[in-house]
Amino acid sequence: MEPYKAAIPIQEALRRGEGKVTLRGWIHRKRVLKEKIFILLRDSTGVIQLVLPRDKFKDLEDLNLESALVVTGALVKEPRAPGGVEMHVESVDWVYRGEPYPINEDAVAADSEYLLDVRHLWIRSRKMQAVLKIRHTVFGAIHEYFRKNGFYEVHPPMFITAAVEGGATLFKVQYFDKIVYLTQSSQFYLEALIYGLEKVYTIAPSFRAEPSRTRRHLTEFWHAEMEIAWAGMEDAVLVGEGVISHVVEKVLDERQEELRLLGRRIEPLEKAKPPFYRVSYDEAVDILQKKGFKIGWGDDIGADEERALSQDFDKPIVLYGFPEKVKAFYHRNNPRRPEVTLSFDVLLPEGYGEVIGGGERIYQAEELIEKIKRFGLNPQDYWWYIDLRRYGSVPHSGFGLGVDRLTMWIVGADHIRDVVPFPRDVRRTAP
RNA sequence: GCCGCCGUAGCUCAGCCCGGUCAGAGCGGCGGGCUGUUAACCCGUAGGUCCCGGGUUCAAAUCCCGGCGGCGGCGCCA
Numbered sequence: 001m002e003p004y005k006a007a008i009p010i011q012e013a014l015r016r017g018e019g020k021v022t023l024r025g026w027i028h029r030k031r032v033l034k035e036k037i038f039i040l041l042r043d044s045t046g047v048i049q050l051v052l053p054r055d056k057f058k059d060l061e062d063l064n065l066e067s068a069l070v071v072t073g074a075l076v077k078e079p080r081a082p083g084g085v086e087m088h089v090e091s092v093d094w095v096y097r098g099e100p101y102p103i104n105e106d107a108v109a110a111d112s113e114y115l116l117d118v119r120h121l122w123i124r125s126r127k128m129q130a131v132l133k134i135r136h137t138v139f140g141a142i143h144e145y146f147r148k149n150g151f152y153e154v155h156p157p158m159f160i161t162a163a164v165e166g167g168a169t170l171f172k173v174q175y176f177d178k179i180v181y182l183t184q185s186s187q188f189y190l191e192a193l194i195y196g197l198e199k200v201y202t203i204a205p206s207f208r209a210e211p212s213r214t215r216r217h218l219t220e221f222w223h224a225e226m227e228i229a230w231a232g233m234e235d236a237v238l239v240g241e242g243v244i245s246h247v248v249e250k251v252l253d254e255r256q257e258e259l260r261l262l263g264r265r266i267e268p269l270e271k272a273k274p275p276f277y278r279v280s281y282d283e284a285v286d287i288l289q290k291k292g293f294k295i296g297w298g299d300d301i302g303a304d305e306e307r308a309l310s311q312d313f314d315k316p317i318v319l320y321g322f323p324e325k326v327k328a329f330y331h332r333n334n335p336r337r338p339e340v341t342l343s344f345d346v347l348l349p350e351g352y353g354e355v356i357g358g359g360e361r362i363y364q365a366e367e368l369i370e371k372i373k374r375f376g377l378n379p380q381d382y383w384w385y386i387d388l389r390r391y392g393s394v395p396h397s398g399f400g401l402g403v404d405r406l407t408m409w410i411v412g413a414d415h416i417r418d419v420v421p422f423p424r425d426v427r428r429t430a431p
Numbered sequence: 432g433c434c435g436c437c438g439u440a441g442c443u444c445a446g447c448c449c450g451g452u453c454a455g456a457g458c459g460g461c462g463g464g465c466u467g468u469u470a471a472c473c474c475g476u477a478g479g480u481c482c483c484g485g486g487u488u489c490a491a492a493u494c495c496c497g498g499c500g501g502c503g504g505c506g507c508c509a
Contacts, residue, residue, distance in 0.1 A: 031468045038468050051467080064460090080467055105470050106443035106458050113502070114442065169507080185509090210507055211432075221509065303505070345509095357509065402509030416509095427501080 003093035004070045011045035017077045017085045022093065023048065024070040026124070032061045040082065041069060044129070049078075049086040060092060065101040066124065070094035116417065120431040123421050130258035131411050131419050134251055138407050139203065141250035142224050145243045146201040151226060154200045156189030158182060158207075162381050169208045171219075182207035185400055187330075188385050190227035191361060194396055195388070201226040203403065211426045214303075215415040216353060216405055220424040227398035233342040233360045236397035237318050240346050240356045241274040244316060244406065248272045251410055264412040268314070268350055276316040281340065284309060284319055300326040307351045316355075320344035329375040330368070330385075332360040342397075352409040358399020365389035 007024035025043035032038075037057060039050040050071060052060060063069075073089040103121060107114050115122045122128060146153070159175060160183045170181040184206050193200045206223040226239060248269050251259070259266055279287075281301075288295050288305050295305060301319070310317060321340045324333060331341035343359030362368045368386055372379045379386060407419040417423040422431060 029468095029470075031471055032465095033468060033471085034465050036467070038471090040469085049469085062461095078467090080469085082469060100441080100460060102441060102459085104442055104458050108443095108470090110443055112443070206509075208508075212505095212507065213502085214504070214506095214508095217508075223509065300507095354509065400509060405509055 006072075007070060009045040010041065010043045010048045013048055013075055013087070014046055014083055014085045016075055018075050020072065020074050020090075021087075022070065022072040023050075023087065024094075025068070027063055027065050027067050027069065027098075028126075030063065030065065037061055039063075039069075041071070041087075042124075042126070046083070047126070048083060049081040050089050051086055052089045052092075057089070057092065060095070063095070064098045066121075067098040068094075068096040111414075116423070116428065118431075119422060126261060128421070130255075130261045131407075131413070132421060133258050134255045134411055135407050135419060137251050137254050138247050138403060138410065139222075141247040142203060142243060142401075142403065144250070145246040146226065149199075149239070149242070151199045151201045151228075152193075152197040154190065154193050154197065154202050156183070156186035156193075156202060156204065158205065162188075162385070169210045171207050171209045184208050185223065186225050187227070187398065187400060190225055190398060191385070191396065192388055194227050194229040195392065198229045199226075200228075206400075213426065216408070218404065218416055218420065218423055218425055221405075221416075221420075222403040224401040224403050225398065227396060229394050229396045231360075231397045232395060233320065233344060233358075233397055236358050236360070236399050237278075237320070237344055237346075238274075240318070240344075240358065240399055240401070241276050241316075243401065244276075244346065244355070245273050247406065248410065259411070262411055264410075269410060271315045272349075273315070276318050276346065277313050278318050278320065279309070281319065281321045281323065287312070298323050298325070303353065306347060306353045310347050310349050310351060310353065313349060315349055317347045317349075318344055319347060320359075327359070329371050329377065330361050332362045332367075333371075344399075346401075348405070348409045350409065350412075352405065354402075355405045355409070356399050356401045358397065360395065360397040363389060363393045363395050365393070 003022070004024045006022040008021050010023060010025060013021055013023055023041060025041040027039055028042035028047055029040040030037065035054050037052040037054050037060060039052065040047050041050050054061060070093040071087065071089045072091045072093055073087045075085055075087055077084060078086045102118060123132070159173065159180045161180055169184060172179050173182060186202050186204055190200050190202065201224065203222060203224045205220055207220050209219065210217065228235060252266060252269055284301060285295055285297050287309065291308055293305055293308065320343065322343050323339060324341055327341050327343045331343040334340050334342055341359060345354050346356035347353055348355050362371060365386055368389055369379050372382060404416050404419055408416050411419060413419050417425065
């Protein structure tokens with residue numbers, strides 16, 4: 001049997017605190033003293049201190065960080081050891097000698113750009129481990145919420161031929177002898193799928209060729225989208241509150257250790273329970289004007305305004321009822337007040353901003369065609385989307401949730417790149 | 432697309448303003464030391480196309496022009 005097959009997880013070793021066991025992992029830290037070598041060994045479950053008599057393991061003292069090891073020895077409870085338990089190593093059963101590891105504490109402390117250049121290595125760090133474990137829980141909790149609430153998971157295409165939002169932000173792809181695009185939202189496909197399944201959701205990548213240079217934009221991001229038949233805007237808002245609060249609850253329940261390692265304050269997370277604050281666009285304009293912003297009714301709410309708004313609230317805000325011209329063409333106008341749409345955004349607190357955009361869709365063909373024209377677009381480009389309105393159309397609503405943005409807020413990251421293993425932005429496509 | 436900032440050792444940075452012992456520090460590497468270390472510590476040592484090109488000058492990392500690369504913010508959005 002290969003020696004590494006006998007190993008137990010480090011977390012399990014820390015729990016036992018005694019007995020002879022085999023461990024495997026990577027060298028997280030190493031300190032060589034006159035008579036002893038201390039090694040902090042890391043695996044996916046934790047970190048434990050190894051103690052090796054220097055005379056017996058002379059050939060190991062020059063091991064570089066991140067070298068891989070399989071060791072056997074006795075576990076001992078030891079207050080001087082980080083974590084309270086250490087292993088007195090008796091034999092080293094397997095070694096892979098790594099070259100000098102290029103990431104050091106200076107680069108980490110500076111949160112350097114370099115960490116993105118060596119991202120393929122940096123994802124080994126305890127910080128990235130913690131973030132990626134939380135990300136795993138976030139995705140799982142989204143699936144869990146939708147499935148428990150009667151939604152079917154569906155899988156729309158990534159190659160498309162018509163824009164959802166307009167057209168300027170699509171990535172072109174050579175597709176045999178023609179050009180197609182990468183999807184920027186699965187919404188239109190979800191709208192088609194409700195006529196069979198009524199309540200549908202998907203978690204899929206969306207691609208946007210926007211040259212955005214901000215801490216909350218990527219060119220490739222994970223989009224959790226849902227659509228429900230026989231539903232108005234308020235129904236979609238309830239689902240949005242439901243899924244966010246469920247995800248947060250799940251992370252608080254399962255990822256306390258990771259949140260602690262990341263130094264995340266959990267009070268703001270604990271407050272994210274429904275109902276979120278409801279603020280109409282009209283009220284928001286009032287609030288902002290009183291704060292001294294130069295904003296008139298009909299203007300869009302920019303990033304600074306969004307941040308200022310969220311400062312007044314200690315949990316997520318549902319901003320609703322935007323003017324027609326600041327939202328995409330497919331939003332249904334309020335029949336009682338046609339100048340505003342039945343649209344909403346969910347804003348995260350602490351300055352994190354928009355995480356959900358959604359609302360009720362136009363369900364009548366004529367109204368849709370008219371609005372497409374009013375927006376200066378060509379109805380022919382949306383032929384099948386319009387066609388959906390010709391055969392038993394019903395009121396329906398949905399939203400798109402930025403999963404990376406949600407994760408960013410949950411872990412308290414400064415940049416959306418910090419929560420994605422291999423982020424893609426306007427310039428970075430490798431590693 | 433618009434505005435601002437940056438580029439010096441493998442990594443993090445100082446030096447630039449006011450040109451002339453300015454080729455520097457810490458980490459990492461290598462060599463040695465050290466009574467159990469907690470990002471260990473101490474001593475020694477190797478390591479650089481000062482982003483590239485041009486200009487000014489007796490003299491340029493430093494000043495000027497152009498280019499390339501990177502970062503942050505806005506707009507747009509999730």
